[in-house]
Amino acid sequence: MKIKTEEDLSCKEPEVIIRYSQKDKQINRIIDFLQSFDMQIKCAGDNAEQMINILDIYYIESVDKKTFVYLENAVYRTDFRLYQLKNKLQTYGFVQISKSCVLNINALDSIRPLFNSRMEATLKNGEKVNINRNYLNGVKNALGGDKEV
């Protein structure tokens, strides 16, 4: 893949043109990735509401009917329900890994088996989350670049 950058002082916002002969899985991934740059979700911070870019999210967890958004070094609460975020973000590399957790596949560093049909995923910030076996195919598909998982 060739990448060309061009400086244009008259340009008000960055513009990306993707030239391809055939729209395949890789092209779709590039488009999803670029679209995710502008995608934000509203979260509640310590003092005020904050817009969090979805690229910064490591995983989203639901605890006692409250939804928490985990970043590299911070945690925010959001009013969205887990299933809403899962539906909204699944095209951007987010995949359900258990009943209460949705993971950003780009934050995944490695995985190891645990006892009783579970896997332990280590994220890029060193944090560990459990993956239920029922969701392993979804993780595999997401890593393979499939859109719907």
Place this chain on the structure above:
Amino acid sequence: MKKNIVNILATTGISLLLLSVVALFFHASCIYLETVFQAFCINIITHLGIMIIQKIELKNTFTEMVLEILFIVCELLVFGRLFHWFASLSFLLLVFMGVIIYIISHFLNLLQMKQEAKEINLLIKNRNKNQD
């Protein structure tokens, strides 16, 4: 689905093998044909039960395992009576066999999971390589 069928057949095989070892130990000469189908039936129910327990996704692995073993013990108690197994086997021996099969199945499952983890780690590695 395919994986579940394979797992049920595998544990049925292990059950029958273990039963043969116990039978040999007690100087028995044969296993009835109906025992084979009874063991198959018990294994289907065990797998269904364990699948339901794992769907609950308990936070604590130990609690989940205790629940699974309890389910197996209750199942053996009910079906042992139904199939008249206690005429030739003691309940404790039956439970012991159940637990042994459970442990062996978990060990085999762990091996399968290790292979799956290896495949996923390779996918992650390839993905990261493409992104660099």
